[in-house]
């Protein structure tokens with residue numbers, strides 16, 4: 288598939304601060320890549336460089352094979368929608384959406400056809416006559432999105448477009464948007480601070496931390512095999528459990544010593560025996576065992592916390608170490624104060640180097 292966007296060692300500085308530190312990324316035509324990272328990591332700056340609103344200090348930026356550094360924004364064929372909606376207040380929703388087509392001097396009939404089509408898709412066709420102040424936040428956000436989509440740009444940049452909408456609409460849009468974007472055939476860069484949104488919308492996710500891509504991969508890859516402890520912590524709610532432990536040789540293979548318990552590891556980790564590692568165990572991967580089970584970690588249920596549709600148990604080991612567990616306890620009665628033990632399927636345990644934070648891949652067996 289053709290490459291629509293290519294960033295090569297793109298660097299942006301503001302004074303002494305390097306905000307983007309040599310980022311490289313190739314995006315295929317028709318692909319949606321979610322740019323995900325914490326606040327201040329450089330996501331908006333990156334979109335501004337691609338759109339031409341600012342210029343890099345170093346590196347290359349190609350759109351459709353053409354080097355666009357130094358070219359005007361309107362020559363780049365890029366559409367944008369931002370988190371703050373930025374609608375023209377004195378124009379109706381219809382006129383707002385129509386403005387990019389009118390700027391191209393399309394005929395009135397073509398403009399109407401284009402606006403009606405996106406408005407229907409985004410379910411705002413009944414409010415096209417309203418001024419922005421007469422629209423709900425969700426409708427404003429959809430109007431801004433419609434305006435970005437109407438000109439069918441080859442490359443669409445969306446900067447956290449759902450940040451300011453309520454939770455219910457955000458949930459709906461998370462489900463709807465991928466289909467919608469696909470329908471337009473655009474290549475999309477989608478900036479978000481919400482890992483769920485990144486996972487739902489991105490064919491791939493580029494994780495931006497401190498102006499660098501720390502991992503680029505598909506959602507499953509990043510969730511199951513995070514490149515670093517930092518990436519592991521950014522994905523998942525409750526946050527992944529991180530436990531530093533010594534690796535020893537057990538009867539059937541390597542085990543991690545956690546408090547008074549032992550957790551069996553995948554056989555590919557037997558090269559780590561005698562070393563320390565950070566274990567990453569996702570709350571949904573924690574299973575329960577009998578309190579005396581030698582292949583589990585004895586804990587007490589310290590608290591029960593409802594989270595969305597689940598119940599999260601805060602487990603405390605004998606040495607005071609805390610763990611979050613979100614799996615259903617099945618027939619076990621694990622109320623507050625219950626004594627139990629936990630285990631996790633060896634293949635679900637992710638290991639990291641305690642010094643560098645990098646993931647340690649299991650060796651093939």
Ligand SMILES: Nc1ncnc2c1ncn2[C@@H]1O[C@H](COP(=O)(O)OP(=O)(O)OP(=O)(O)O)[C@@H](O)[C@H]1O
Nearest residue numbers: 301306324325326327328329330331332333479480
């Ligand atoms: N025009 C500017 N002048 C100086 N510094 C800037 C400018 N624009 C951005 N920065 C700095 O660049 C860094 C990255 O900002 P950016 O807006 O890209 O973050 P972000 O990842 O989009 O964050 P958020 O998710 O909160 O929107 C910040 O430290 C910010 O202060």
